[in-house]
Amino acid sequence: MGMFTELAIMYTKYKPERIMEHLKLYWSRINIPKVITACEEAHLWPELVFLYVHYDEFDNAALTIIQHAADAWEHASFKDIIVKVSNVELYYKALRFYLNEHPLLINDLITAMMPRIDHTRVVSMFLKSDNIPLIKPYLLAAQHTNNKSVNEAINDLLIEEEDYEILRDSVDQYDNFDGIALAQRLEKHELLEFRRVAAHLYNKAKRWRQSLNLSKKDKLYKDAMTTARLSGSTEIVEDLLRYFVESDNKPCFTACLYTCYDLLHPDVVMELMWRNGLTDQAMPYFINLTREYQSKMDTLTKEVAELKLKVAKQEGANAGGLPADGAGLLGPAGLGSRLMITDSQYRGSTLPPTYNDSFSGPSQQF
Known part of the structure:
Protein backbone atom coordinates (compact mmCIF):
# COMPACT_ATOMS: atom_id res chain seq x y z
CA MET A 1 0.00 0.00 0.00
CA ASN A 107 -35.66 18.46 -15.13
CA ASP A 108 -33.57 15.33 -15.55
CA LEU A 109 -31.70 16.12 -12.33
CA ILE A 110 -34.77 17.05 -10.30
CA THR A 111 -36.58 13.89 -11.39
CA ALA A 112 -33.74 11.80 -9.96
CA MET A 113 -33.94 13.69 -6.67
CA MET A 114 -37.75 13.73 -6.46
CA PRO A 115 -38.24 11.10 -3.69
CA ARG A 116 -36.29 13.18 -1.14
CA ILE A 117 -36.92 16.82 -2.00
CA ASP A 118 -39.47 19.17 -0.47
CA HIS A 119 -41.80 20.13 -3.33
CA THR A 120 -42.97 23.30 -1.59
CA ARG A 121 -39.40 24.53 -1.19
CA VAL A 122 -38.54 23.75 -4.80
CA VAL A 123 -41.57 25.65 -6.11
CA SER A 124 -40.76 28.61 -3.85
CA MET A 125 -37.16 28.64 -5.11
CA PHE A 126 -38.19 28.79 -8.77
CA LEU A 127 -40.98 31.28 -8.12
CA LYS A 128 -38.47 33.71 -6.64
CA SER A 129 -36.26 33.39 -9.69
CA ASP A 130 -39.30 33.54 -12.03
CA ASN A 131 -38.38 30.24 -13.68
CA ILE A 132 -41.47 28.12 -12.99
CA PRO A 133 -42.06 27.34 -16.72
CA LEU A 134 -38.61 25.75 -16.80
CA ILE A 135 -39.65 22.95 -14.41
CA LYS A 136 -43.11 22.21 -15.81
CA PRO A 137 -42.27 18.52 -16.57
CA TYR A 138 -41.19 18.07 -12.96
CA LEU A 139 -44.36 19.76 -11.67
CA LEU A 140 -46.58 17.48 -13.74
CA ALA A 141 -44.66 14.44 -12.50
CA ALA A 142 -44.97 15.60 -8.87
CA GLN A 143 -48.66 16.52 -9.02
CA HIS A 144 -49.72 13.05 -7.89
CA THR A 145 -48.62 14.09 -4.37
CA ASN A 146 -51.47 16.65 -4.40
CA ASN A 147 -49.14 19.27 -2.92
CA LYS A 148 -50.74 22.71 -2.65
CA SER A 149 -47.74 24.64 -3.98
CA VAL A 150 -47.34 22.27 -6.92
CA ASN A 151 -51.04 22.44 -7.79
CA GLU A 152 -51.13 26.23 -7.69
CA ALA A 153 -47.95 26.50 -9.76
CA ILE A 154 -49.39 24.19 -12.43
CA ASN A 155 -52.70 26.05 -12.46
CA ASP A 156 -50.86 29.35 -12.95
CA LEU A 157 -48.87 27.87 -15.82
CA LEU A 158 -51.98 26.50 -17.51
CA ILE A 159 -53.73 29.87 -17.23
CA GLU A 160 -50.70 31.57 -18.74
CA GLU A 161 -50.64 29.01 -21.56
CA GLU A 162 -54.45 29.34 -21.97
CA ASP A 163 -54.90 25.57 -21.77
CA TYR A 164 -58.39 25.43 -20.22
CA GLU A 165 -58.97 21.70 -20.86
CA ILE A 166 -55.98 20.51 -18.83
CA LEU A 167 -56.77 23.16 -16.21
CA ARG A 168 -60.27 21.75 -15.74
CA ASP A 169 -58.87 18.22 -15.42
CA SER A 170 -56.30 19.47 -12.93
CA VAL A 171 -58.82 21.16 -10.61
CA ASP A 172 -61.05 18.07 -10.76
CA GLN A 173 -58.33 15.53 -9.92
CA TYR A 174 -56.24 17.54 -7.44
CA ASP A 175 -58.24 19.64 -5.00
CA ASN A 176 -55.50 20.86 -2.64
CA PHE A 177 -55.48 24.55 -3.63
CA ASP A 178 -57.43 27.73 -2.92
CA GLY A 179 -60.42 27.13 -5.20
CA ILE A 180 -62.28 30.33 -4.36
CA ALA A 181 -59.25 32.53 -5.07
CA LEU A 182 -58.71 30.78 -8.40
CA ALA A 183 -62.41 31.14 -9.31
CA GLN A 184 -62.36 34.85 -8.49
CA ARG A 185 -59.32 35.22 -10.69
CA LEU A 186 -60.80 33.26 -13.59
CA GLU A 187 -64.23 34.91 -13.58
CA LYS A 188 -62.56 38.07 -14.91
CA HIS A 189 -60.60 36.24 -17.61
CA GLU A 190 -61.13 37.42 -21.16
CA LEU A 191 -61.66 33.88 -22.50
CA LEU A 192 -65.10 32.35 -22.08
CA GLU A 193 -63.83 28.83 -21.31
CA PHE A 194 -61.86 30.07 -18.33
CA ARG A 195 -64.98 31.77 -16.97
CA ARG A 196 -66.73 28.41 -17.32
CA VAL A 197 -63.95 26.86 -15.22
CA ALA A 198 -64.61 29.60 -12.63
CA ALA A 199 -68.30 28.64 -12.53
CA HIS A 200 -67.28 24.99 -12.16
CA LEU A 201 -65.05 25.88 -9.20
CA TYR A 202 -67.93 27.74 -7.55
CA ASN A 203 -70.02 24.59 -7.98
CA LYS A 204 -67.33 22.50 -6.28
CA ALA A 205 -67.36 24.99 -3.39
CA LYS A 206 -71.20 24.85 -3.29
CA ARG A 207 -71.50 28.56 -4.07
CA TRP A 208 -74.44 28.01 -6.38
CA ARG A 209 -75.59 31.63 -6.64
CA GLN A 210 -72.20 32.90 -7.77
CA SER A 211 -71.92 30.14 -10.33
CA LEU A 212 -75.42 30.86 -11.64
CA ASN A 213 -74.77 34.59 -11.90
CA LEU A 214 -71.60 33.93 -13.87
CA SER A 215 -73.34 31.50 -16.25
CA LYS A 216 -76.29 33.84 -16.78
CA LYS A 217 -73.94 36.74 -17.46
CA ASP A 218 -72.21 34.75 -20.22
CA LYS A 219 -75.55 33.31 -21.43
CA LEU A 220 -74.38 29.77 -20.71
CA TYR A 221 -77.87 28.57 -19.93
CA LYS A 222 -77.08 24.87 -20.09
CA ASP A 223 -74.40 25.35 -17.44
CA ALA A 224 -76.87 27.39 -15.38
CA MET A 225 -79.46 24.61 -15.48
CA THR A 226 -76.83 22.01 -14.56
CA THR A 227 -75.77 24.14 -11.60
CA ALA A 228 -79.37 24.54 -10.44
CA ARG A 229 -79.90 20.78 -10.59
CA LEU A 230 -76.67 20.06 -8.71
CA SER A 231 -77.66 22.50 -5.97
CA GLY A 232 -80.67 20.34 -5.03
CA SER A 233 -82.49 23.53 -4.01
CA THR A 234 -86.05 24.07 -5.18
CA GLU A 235 -85.70 27.77 -4.47
CA ILE A 236 -82.69 28.16 -6.78
CA VAL A 237 -84.39 26.19 -9.55
CA GLU A 238 -87.58 28.27 -9.33
CA ASP A 239 -85.54 31.49 -9.40
CA LEU A 240 -83.82 30.31 -12.58
CA LEU A 241 -87.18 29.40 -14.06
CA ARG A 242 -88.50 32.89 -13.32
CA TYR A 243 -85.35 34.35 -14.90
CA PHE A 244 -86.12 32.52 -18.15
CA VAL A 245 -89.70 33.80 -18.02
CA GLU A 246 -88.59 37.38 -17.42
CA SER A 247 -86.05 37.23 -20.26
CA ASP A 248 -88.71 35.68 -22.55
CA ASN A 249 -86.49 32.66 -23.19
CA LYS A 250 -89.16 30.07 -23.91
CA PRO A 251 -86.88 27.23 -25.12
CA CYS A 252 -84.75 27.42 -21.98
CA PHE A 253 -87.92 27.56 -19.87
CA THR A 254 -88.98 24.22 -21.37
CA ALA A 255 -85.49 22.75 -21.08
CA CYS A 256 -85.29 23.78 -17.42
CA LEU A 257 -88.57 21.98 -16.68
CA TYR A 258 -86.97 18.69 -17.71
CA THR A 259 -83.43 19.31 -16.46
CA CYS A 260 -84.68 20.14 -12.95
CA TYR A 261 -87.83 17.99 -13.13
CA ASP A 262 -87.55 16.43 -9.64
CA LEU A 263 -86.96 19.75 -7.88
CA LEU A 264 -89.95 21.68 -9.24
CA HIS A 265 -93.31 22.23 -7.56
CA PRO A 266 -96.12 21.70 -10.12
CA ASP A 267 -98.22 24.52 -8.68
CA VAL A 268 -95.40 27.03 -9.25
CA VAL A 269 -94.94 25.85 -12.83
CA MET A 270 -98.69 26.07 -13.43
CA GLU A 271 -98.84 29.61 -12.08
CA LEU A 272 -95.94 30.74 -14.30
CA MET A 273 -97.54 29.06 -17.29
CA TRP A 274 -100.94 30.68 -16.66
CA ARG A 275 -99.60 34.17 -15.93
CA ASN A 276 -97.24 34.30 -18.91
CA GLY A 277 -99.09 32.38 -21.60
CA LEU A 278 -96.62 29.49 -21.70
CA THR A 279 -99.14 26.70 -22.18
CA ASP A 280 -97.40 25.21 -25.22
CA GLN A 281 -94.04 25.26 -23.45
CA ALA A 282 -95.26 23.76 -20.16
CA MET A 283 -97.84 21.29 -21.43
CA PRO A 284 -95.31 18.49 -22.19
CA TYR A 285 -94.11 18.79 -18.59
CA PHE A 286 -97.65 18.40 -17.23
CA ILE A 287 -98.40 15.49 -19.56
CA ASN A 288 -95.34 13.69 -18.29
CA LEU A 289 -96.21 14.62 -14.70
CA THR A 290 -99.77 13.31 -15.10
CA ARG A 291 -98.48 10.05 -16.55
CA GLU A 292 -96.06 9.65 -13.63
CA TYR A 293 -98.80 10.32 -11.08
CA GLN A 294 -101.12 7.87 -12.82
CA SER A 295 -98.46 5.15 -12.74
CA LYS A 296 -97.91 5.78 -9.04
CA MET A 297 -101.67 5.66 -8.37
CA ASP A 298 -102.04 2.39 -10.27
CA THR A 299 -99.21 0.84 -8.26
CA LEU A 300 -100.65 2.14 -4.99
CA THR A 301 -104.15 0.87 -5.84
CA LYS A 302 -102.78 -2.58 -6.60
CA GLU A 303 -100.84 -2.70 -3.33
CA VAL A 304 -103.91 -1.58 -1.34
CA ALA A 305 -106.08 -4.25 -2.98
CA GLU A 306 -103.55 -6.96 -2.17
CA LEU A 307 -103.32 -5.73 1.41
CA LYS A 308 -107.14 -5.78 1.80
CA LEU A 309 -107.30 -9.35 0.46
CA LYS A 310 -104.63 -10.46 2.91
CA VAL A 311 -106.44 -8.81 5.84
CA ALA A 312 -109.73 -10.44 4.82
CA LYS A 313 -108.11 -13.88 4.81
CA GLN A 314 -106.66 -13.27 8.25
CA GLU A 315 -110.02 -12.15 9.62
CA GLY A 316 -111.77 -15.23 8.12
CA ALA A 317 -109.24 -17.56 9.68
CA ASN A 318 -109.60 -15.89 13.08
CA ALA A 319 -113.40 -16.12 12.88
CA GLY A 320 -113.09 -19.95 12.52
CA GLY A 321 -111.31 -20.19 15.88
CA LEU A 322 -107.89 -20.70 14.34
CA PRO A 323 -104.94 -18.44 13.96
CA ALA A 324 -104.13 -17.12 10.55
CA ASP A 325 -101.83 -20.05 9.75
CA GLY A 326 -104.61 -22.59 10.36
CA ALA A 327 -102.79 -24.50 13.13
CA GLY A 328 -103.84 -24.95 16.77
CA LEU A 329 -101.78 -23.52 19.52
CA LEU A 330 -100.95 -27.02 20.76
CA GLY A 331 -100.68 -28.74 17.37
CA PRO A 332 -102.65 -29.39 14.20
CA ALA A 333 -105.03 -31.87 15.83
CA GLY A 334 -107.08 -29.12 17.45
CA LEU A 335 -109.17 -29.64 20.55
CA GLY A 336 -108.87 -33.45 20.51
CA SER A 337 -105.17 -33.23 21.19
CA ARG A 338 -105.82 -31.18 24.31
CA LEU A 339 -107.72 -34.11 25.96
CA MET A 340 -104.68 -36.33 25.65
CA ILE A 341 -103.08 -34.61 28.61
CA THR A 342 -105.36 -36.70 30.93
CA ASP A 343 -103.30 -39.40 32.62
CA SER A 344 -104.06 -42.97 31.50
CA GLN A 345 -104.68 -44.14 35.09
CA TYR A 346 -108.04 -42.27 35.10
CA ARG A 347 -109.33 -43.71 31.81
CA GLY A 348 -112.52 -45.73 32.39
CA SER A 349 -112.37 -45.20 36.13
CA THR A 350 -114.44 -43.11 38.48
CA LEU A 351 -112.84 -39.85 39.41
CA PRO A 352 -112.44 -39.01 43.07
CA PRO A 353 -115.61 -37.69 44.72
CA THR A 354 -114.23 -34.21 44.87
CA TYR A 355 -113.91 -34.02 41.07
CA ASN A 356 -117.22 -35.83 40.42
CA ASP A 357 -119.02 -33.26 42.50
CA SER A 358 -117.42 -30.39 40.58
CA PHE A 359 -117.38 -31.60 36.93
CA SER A 360 -119.64 -33.64 34.73
CA GLY A 361 -118.59 -34.85 31.30
CA PRO A 362 -115.20 -35.20 29.61
CA SER A 363 -115.03 -31.62 28.38
CA GLN A 364 -115.79 -30.29 31.87
CA GLN A 365 -113.05 -32.48 33.32
CA PHE A 366 -110.54 -30.57 31.16
Whole structure:
Protein backbone atom coordinates (compact mmCIF):
# COMPACT_ATOMS: atom_id res chain seq x y z
CA MET A 1 0.00 0.00 0.00
CA GLY A 2 2.87 2.37 0.83
CA MET A 3 4.42 1.96 -2.62
CA PHE A 4 1.18 2.59 -4.51
CA THR A 5 0.30 5.53 -2.25
CA GLU A 6 3.68 7.24 -2.62
CA LEU A 7 3.66 6.68 -6.36
CA ALA A 8 0.23 8.34 -6.57
CA ILE A 9 1.52 11.31 -4.58
CA MET A 10 4.54 11.61 -6.89
CA TYR A 11 2.25 11.55 -9.92
CA THR A 12 0.21 14.43 -8.48
CA LYS A 13 3.39 16.51 -8.20
CA TYR A 14 5.31 15.63 -11.34
CA LYS A 15 3.06 13.77 -13.84
CA PRO A 16 -0.56 14.74 -13.18
CA GLU A 17 -1.64 13.42 -16.57
CA ARG A 18 -0.96 9.85 -15.33
CA ILE A 19 -2.64 10.05 -11.94
CA MET A 20 -6.17 9.18 -13.11
CA GLU A 21 -5.01 6.00 -14.82
CA HIS A 22 -3.08 5.00 -11.71
CA LEU A 23 -6.09 5.64 -9.46
CA LYS A 24 -8.44 3.62 -11.66
CA LEU A 25 -6.10 0.64 -11.57
CA TYR A 26 -4.97 0.71 -7.95
CA TRP A 27 -7.51 2.73 -5.95
CA SER A 28 -8.16 -0.25 -3.66
CA ARG A 29 -4.42 -0.56 -2.82
CA ILE A 30 -3.67 3.02 -1.83
CA ASN A 31 -4.19 5.11 1.28
CA ILE A 32 -7.07 7.19 -0.05
CA PRO A 33 -7.02 10.00 2.59
CA LYS A 34 -3.36 10.76 1.88
CA VAL A 35 -3.91 10.82 -1.88
CA ILE A 36 -7.01 12.99 -1.42
CA THR A 37 -4.85 15.58 0.35
CA ALA A 38 -2.26 15.43 -2.41
CA CYS A 39 -4.88 15.82 -5.16
CA GLU A 40 -6.45 18.75 -3.37
CA GLU A 41 -3.10 20.52 -3.06
CA ALA A 42 -2.41 19.90 -6.75
CA HIS A 43 -5.91 21.11 -7.75
CA LEU A 44 -6.67 17.84 -9.51
CA TRP A 45 -10.46 18.08 -9.20
CA PRO A 46 -11.64 15.13 -11.36
CA GLU A 47 -9.21 12.85 -9.54
CA LEU A 48 -10.37 14.26 -6.21
CA VAL A 49 -14.01 13.51 -7.07
CA PHE A 50 -13.02 9.99 -8.12
CA LEU A 51 -11.35 9.38 -4.75
CA TYR A 52 -14.25 10.85 -2.77
CA VAL A 53 -16.68 8.56 -4.54
CA HIS A 54 -14.59 5.44 -3.87
CA TYR A 55 -14.17 6.53 -0.27
CA ASP A 56 -17.98 6.90 0.06
CA GLU A 57 -17.67 10.63 0.66
CA PHE A 58 -20.52 11.55 -1.66
CA ASP A 59 -21.23 14.89 0.02
CA ASN A 60 -17.67 16.08 -0.56
CA ALA A 61 -17.72 14.75 -4.11
CA ALA A 62 -20.89 16.70 -4.91
CA LEU A 63 -19.52 19.89 -3.34
CA THR A 64 -16.27 19.55 -5.27
CA ILE A 65 -18.15 19.21 -8.56
CA ILE A 66 -20.33 22.26 -7.81
CA GLN A 67 -17.34 24.38 -6.77
CA HIS A 68 -15.10 23.30 -9.66
CA ALA A 69 -17.62 22.57 -12.37
CA ALA A 70 -15.40 23.71 -15.21
CA ASP A 71 -13.04 20.78 -14.60
CA ALA A 72 -15.02 18.20 -12.63
CA TRP A 73 -18.65 18.35 -13.83
CA GLU A 74 -20.23 15.64 -15.90
CA HIS A 75 -24.02 15.32 -15.87
CA ALA A 76 -24.35 11.53 -15.69
CA SER A 77 -21.79 11.10 -12.90
CA PHE A 78 -23.12 14.08 -10.95
CA LYS A 79 -26.67 12.70 -11.11
CA ASP A 80 -25.42 9.37 -9.74
CA ILE A 81 -23.52 11.09 -6.93
CA ILE A 82 -26.20 13.56 -5.84
CA VAL A 83 -28.79 10.88 -5.08
CA LYS A 84 -26.38 9.25 -2.61
CA VAL A 85 -25.57 12.29 -0.48
CA SER A 86 -26.65 12.31 3.16
CA ASN A 87 -27.12 16.09 3.49
CA VAL A 88 -30.37 17.00 1.71
CA GLU A 89 -29.34 20.67 1.61
CA LEU A 90 -26.97 19.71 -1.18
CA TYR A 91 -30.03 18.99 -3.34
CA TYR A 92 -31.00 22.64 -3.31
CA LYS A 93 -27.42 23.75 -3.93
CA ALA A 94 -27.38 21.41 -6.92
CA LEU A 95 -30.64 22.91 -8.22
CA ARG A 96 -29.26 26.44 -7.96
CA PHE A 97 -26.07 25.29 -9.66
CA TYR A 98 -28.00 23.72 -12.56
CA LEU A 99 -30.29 26.73 -12.81
CA ASN A 100 -27.27 28.97 -13.32
CA GLU A 101 -25.06 26.65 -15.34
CA HIS A 102 -27.15 23.97 -17.08
CA PRO A 103 -30.85 24.95 -17.05
CA LEU A 104 -31.87 22.59 -19.86
CA LEU A 105 -30.79 19.56 -17.82
CA ILE A 106 -32.54 20.60 -14.62
CA ASN A 107 -35.66 18.46 -15.13
CA ASP A 108 -33.57 15.33 -15.55
CA LEU A 109 -31.70 16.12 -12.33
CA ILE A 110 -34.77 17.05 -10.30
CA THR A 111 -36.58 13.89 -11.39
CA ALA A 112 -33.74 11.80 -9.96
CA MET A 113 -33.94 13.69 -6.67
CA MET A 114 -37.75 13.73 -6.46
CA PRO A 115 -38.24 11.10 -3.69
CA ARG A 116 -36.29 13.18 -1.14
CA ILE A 117 -36.92 16.82 -2.00
CA ASP A 118 -39.47 19.17 -0.47
CA HIS A 119 -41.80 20.13 -3.33
CA THR A 120 -42.97 23.30 -1.59
CA ARG A 121 -39.40 24.53 -1.19
CA VAL A 122 -38.54 23.75 -4.80
CA VAL A 123 -41.57 25.65 -6.11
CA SER A 124 -40.76 28.61 -3.85
CA MET A 125 -37.16 28.64 -5.11
CA PHE A 126 -38.19 28.79 -8.77
CA LEU A 127 -40.98 31.28 -8.12
CA LYS A 128 -38.47 33.71 -6.64
CA SER A 129 -36.26 33.39 -9.69
CA ASP A 130 -39.30 33.54 -12.03
CA ASN A 131 -38.38 30.24 -13.68
CA ILE A 132 -41.47 28.12 -12.99
CA PRO A 133 -42.06 27.34 -16.72
CA LEU A 134 -38.61 25.75 -16.80
CA ILE A 135 -39.65 22.95 -14.41
CA LYS A 136 -43.11 22.21 -15.81
CA PRO A 137 -42.27 18.52 -16.57
CA TYR A 138 -41.19 18.07 -12.96
CA LEU A 139 -44.36 19.76 -11.67
CA LEU A 140 -46.58 17.48 -13.74
CA ALA A 141 -44.66 14.44 -12.50
CA ALA A 142 -44.97 15.60 -8.87
CA GLN A 143 -48.66 16.52 -9.02
CA HIS A 144 -49.72 13.05 -7.89
CA THR A 145 -48.62 14.09 -4.37
CA ASN A 146 -51.47 16.65 -4.40
CA ASN A 147 -49.14 19.27 -2.92
CA LYS A 148 -50.74 22.71 -2.65
CA SER A 149 -47.74 24.64 -3.98
CA VAL A 150 -47.34 22.27 -6.92
CA ASN A 151 -51.04 22.44 -7.79
CA GLU A 152 -51.13 26.23 -7.69
CA ALA A 153 -47.95 26.50 -9.76
CA ILE A 154 -49.39 24.19 -12.43
CA ASN A 155 -52.70 26.05 -12.46
CA ASP A 156 -50.86 29.35 -12.95
CA LEU A 157 -48.87 27.87 -15.82
CA LEU A 158 -51.98 26.50 -17.51
CA ILE A 159 -53.73 29.87 -17.23
CA GLU A 160 -50.70 31.57 -18.74
CA GLU A 161 -50.64 29.01 -21.56
CA GLU A 162 -54.45 29.34 -21.97
CA ASP A 163 -54.90 25.57 -21.77
CA TYR A 164 -58.39 25.43 -20.22
CA GLU A 165 -58.97 21.70 -20.86
CA ILE A 166 -55.98 20.51 -18.83
CA LEU A 167 -56.77 23.16 -16.21
CA ARG A 168 -60.27 21.75 -15.74
CA ASP A 169 -58.87 18.22 -15.42
CA SER A 170 -56.30 19.47 -12.93
CA VAL A 171 -58.82 21.16 -10.61
CA ASP A 172 -61.05 18.07 -10.76
CA GLN A 173 -58.33 15.53 -9.92
CA TYR A 174 -56.24 17.54 -7.44
CA ASP A 175 -58.24 19.64 -5.00
CA ASN A 176 -55.50 20.86 -2.64
CA PHE A 177 -55.48 24.55 -3.63
CA ASP A 178 -57.43 27.73 -2.92
CA GLY A 179 -60.42 27.13 -5.20
CA ILE A 180 -62.28 30.33 -4.36
CA ALA A 181 -59.25 32.53 -5.07
CA LEU A 182 -58.71 30.78 -8.40
CA ALA A 183 -62.41 31.14 -9.31
CA GLN A 184 -62.36 34.85 -8.49
CA ARG A 185 -59.32 35.22 -10.69
CA LEU A 186 -60.80 33.26 -13.59
CA GLU A 187 -64.23 34.91 -13.58
CA LYS A 188 -62.56 38.07 -14.91
CA HIS A 189 -60.60 36.24 -17.61
CA GLU A 190 -61.13 37.42 -21.16
CA LEU A 191 -61.66 33.88 -22.50
CA LEU A 192 -65.10 32.35 -22.08
CA GLU A 193 -63.83 28.83 -21.31
CA PHE A 194 -61.86 30.07 -18.33
CA ARG A 195 -64.98 31.77 -16.97
CA ARG A 196 -66.73 28.41 -17.32
CA VAL A 197 -63.95 26.86 -15.22
CA ALA A 198 -64.61 29.60 -12.63
CA ALA A 199 -68.30 28.64 -12.53
CA HIS A 200 -67.28 24.99 -12.16
CA LEU A 201 -65.05 25.88 -9.20
CA TYR A 202 -67.93 27.74 -7.55
CA ASN A 203 -70.02 24.59 -7.98
CA LYS A 204 -67.33 22.50 -6.28
CA ALA A 205 -67.36 24.99 -3.39
CA LYS A 206 -71.20 24.85 -3.29
CA ARG A 207 -71.50 28.56 -4.07
CA TRP A 208 -74.44 28.01 -6.38
CA ARG A 209 -75.59 31.63 -6.64
CA GLN A 210 -72.20 32.90 -7.77
CA SER A 211 -71.92 30.14 -10.33
CA LEU A 212 -75.42 30.86 -11.64
CA ASN A 213 -74.77 34.59 -11.90
CA LEU A 214 -71.60 33.93 -13.87
CA SER A 215 -73.34 31.50 -16.25
CA LYS A 216 -76.29 33.84 -16.78
CA LYS A 217 -73.94 36.74 -17.46
CA ASP A 218 -72.21 34.75 -20.22
CA LYS A 219 -75.55 33.31 -21.43
CA LEU A 220 -74.38 29.77 -20.71
CA TYR A 221 -77.87 28.57 -19.93
CA LYS A 222 -77.08 24.87 -20.09
CA ASP A 223 -74.40 25.35 -17.44
CA ALA A 224 -76.87 27.39 -15.38
CA MET A 225 -79.46 24.61 -15.48
CA THR A 226 -76.83 22.01 -14.56
CA THR A 227 -75.77 24.14 -11.60
CA ALA A 228 -79.37 24.54 -10.44
CA ARG A 229 -79.90 20.78 -10.59
CA LEU A 230 -76.67 20.06 -8.71
CA SER A 231 -77.66 22.50 -5.97
CA GLY A 232 -80.67 20.34 -5.03
CA SER A 233 -82.49 23.53 -4.01
CA THR A 234 -86.05 24.07 -5.18
CA GLU A 235 -85.70 27.77 -4.47
CA ILE A 236 -82.69 28.16 -6.78
CA VAL A 237 -84.39 26.19 -9.55
CA GLU A 238 -87.58 28.27 -9.33
CA ASP A 239 -85.54 31.49 -9.40
CA LEU A 240 -83.82 30.31 -12.58
CA LEU A 241 -87.18 29.40 -14.06
CA ARG A 242 -88.50 32.89 -13.32
CA TYR A 243 -85.35 34.35 -14.90
CA PHE A 244 -86.12 32.52 -18.15
CA VAL A 245 -89.70 33.80 -18.02
CA GLU A 246 -88.59 37.38 -17.42
CA SER A 247 -86.05 37.23 -20.26
CA ASP A 248 -88.71 35.68 -22.55
CA ASN A 249 -86.49 32.66 -23.19
CA LYS A 250 -89.16 30.07 -23.91
CA PRO A 251 -86.88 27.23 -25.12
CA CYS A 252 -84.75 27.42 -21.98
CA PHE A 253 -87.92 27.56 -19.87
CA THR A 254 -88.98 24.22 -21.37
CA ALA A 255 -85.49 22.75 -21.08
CA CYS A 256 -85.29 23.78 -17.42
CA LEU A 257 -88.57 21.98 -16.68
CA TYR A 258 -86.97 18.69 -17.71
CA THR A 259 -83.43 19.31 -16.46
CA CYS A 260 -84.68 20.14 -12.95
CA TYR A 261 -87.83 17.99 -13.13
CA ASP A 262 -87.55 16.43 -9.64
CA LEU A 263 -86.96 19.75 -7.88
CA LEU A 264 -89.95 21.68 -9.24
CA HIS A 265 -93.31 22.23 -7.56
CA PRO A 266 -96.12 21.70 -10.12
CA ASP A 267 -98.22 24.52 -8.68
CA VAL A 268 -95.40 27.03 -9.25
CA VAL A 269 -94.94 25.85 -12.83
CA MET A 270 -98.69 26.07 -13.43
CA GLU A 271 -98.84 29.61 -12.08
CA LEU A 272 -95.94 30.74 -14.30
CA MET A 273 -97.54 29.06 -17.29
CA TRP A 274 -100.94 30.68 -16.66
CA ARG A 275 -99.60 34.17 -15.93
CA ASN A 276 -97.24 34.30 -18.91
CA GLY A 277 -99.09 32.38 -21.60
CA LEU A 278 -96.62 29.49 -21.70
CA THR A 279 -99.14 26.70 -22.18
CA ASP A 280 -97.40 25.21 -25.22
CA GLN A 281 -94.04 25.26 -23.45
CA ALA A 282 -95.26 23.76 -20.16
CA MET A 283 -97.84 21.29 -21.43
CA PRO A 284 -95.31 18.49 -22.19
CA TYR A 285 -94.11 18.79 -18.59
CA PHE A 286 -97.65 18.40 -17.23
CA ILE A 287 -98.40 15.49 -19.56
CA ASN A 288 -95.34 13.69 -18.29
CA LEU A 289 -96.21 14.62 -14.70
CA THR A 290 -99.77 13.31 -15.10
CA ARG A 291 -98.48 10.05 -16.55
CA GLU A 292 -96.06 9.65 -13.63
CA TYR A 293 -98.80 10.32 -11.08
CA GLN A 294 -101.12 7.87 -12.82
CA SER A 295 -98.46 5.15 -12.74
CA LYS A 296 -97.91 5.78 -9.04
CA MET A 297 -101.67 5.66 -8.37
CA ASP A 298 -102.04 2.39 -10.27
CA THR A 299 -99.21 0.84 -8.26
CA LEU A 300 -100.65 2.14 -4.99
CA THR A 301 -104.15 0.87 -5.84
CA LYS A 302 -102.78 -2.58 -6.60
CA GLU A 303 -100.84 -2.70 -3.33
CA VAL A 304 -103.91 -1.58 -1.34
CA ALA A 305 -106.08 -4.25 -2.98
CA GLU A 306 -103.55 -6.96 -2.17
CA LEU A 307 -103.32 -5.73 1.41
CA LYS A 308 -107.14 -5.78 1.80
CA LEU A 309 -107.30 -9.35 0.46
CA LYS A 310 -104.63 -10.46 2.91
CA VAL A 311 -106.44 -8.81 5.84
CA ALA A 312 -109.73 -10.44 4.82
CA LYS A 313 -108.11 -13.88 4.81
CA GLN A 314 -106.66 -13.27 8.25
CA GLU A 315 -110.02 -12.15 9.62
CA GLY A 316 -111.77 -15.23 8.12
CA ALA A 317 -109.24 -17.56 9.68
CA ASN A 318 -109.60 -15.89 13.08
CA ALA A 319 -113.40 -16.12 12.88
CA GLY A 320 -113.09 -19.95 12.52
CA GLY A 321 -111.31 -20.19 15.88
CA LEU A 322 -107.89 -20.70 14.34
CA PRO A 323 -104.94 -18.44 13.96
CA ALA A 324 -104.13 -17.12 10.55
CA ASP A 325 -101.83 -20.05 9.75
CA GLY A 326 -104.61 -22.59 10.36
CA ALA A 327 -102.79 -24.50 13.13
CA GLY A 328 -103.84 -24.95 16.77
CA LEU A 329 -101.78 -23.52 19.52
CA LEU A 330 -100.95 -27.02 20.76
CA GLY A 331 -100.68 -28.74 17.37
CA PRO A 332 -102.65 -29.39 14.20
CA ALA A 333 -105.03 -31.87 15.83
CA GLY A 334 -107.08 -29.12 17.45
CA LEU A 335 -109.17 -29.64 20.55
CA GLY A 336 -108.87 -33.45 20.51
CA SER A 337 -105.17 -33.23 21.19
CA ARG A 338 -105.82 -31.18 24.31
CA LEU A 339 -107.72 -34.11 25.96
CA MET A 340 -104.68 -36.33 25.65
CA ILE A 341 -103.08 -34.61 28.61
CA THR A 342 -105.36 -36.70 30.93
CA ASP A 343 -103.30 -39.40 32.62
CA SER A 344 -104.06 -42.97 31.50
CA GLN A 345 -104.68 -44.14 35.09
CA TYR A 346 -108.04 -42.27 35.10
CA ARG A 347 -109.33 -43.71 31.81
CA GLY A 348 -112.52 -45.73 32.39
CA SER A 349 -112.37 -45.20 36.13
CA THR A 350 -114.44 -43.11 38.48
CA LEU A 351 -112.84 -39.85 39.41
CA PRO A 352 -112.44 -39.01 43.07
CA PRO A 353 -115.61 -37.69 44.72
CA THR A 354 -114.23 -34.21 44.87
CA TYR A 355 -113.91 -34.02 41.07
CA ASN A 356 -117.22 -35.83 40.42
CA ASP A 357 -119.02 -33.26 42.50
CA SER A 358 -117.42 -30.39 40.58
CA PHE A 359 -117.38 -31.60 36.93
CA SER A 360 -119.64 -33.64 34.73
CA GLY A 361 -118.59 -34.85 31.30
CA PRO A 362 -115.20 -35.20 29.61
CA SER A 363 -115.03 -31.62 28.38
CA GLN A 364 -115.79 -30.29 31.87
CA GLN A 365 -113.05 -32.48 33.32
CA PHE A 366 -110.54 -30.57 31.16
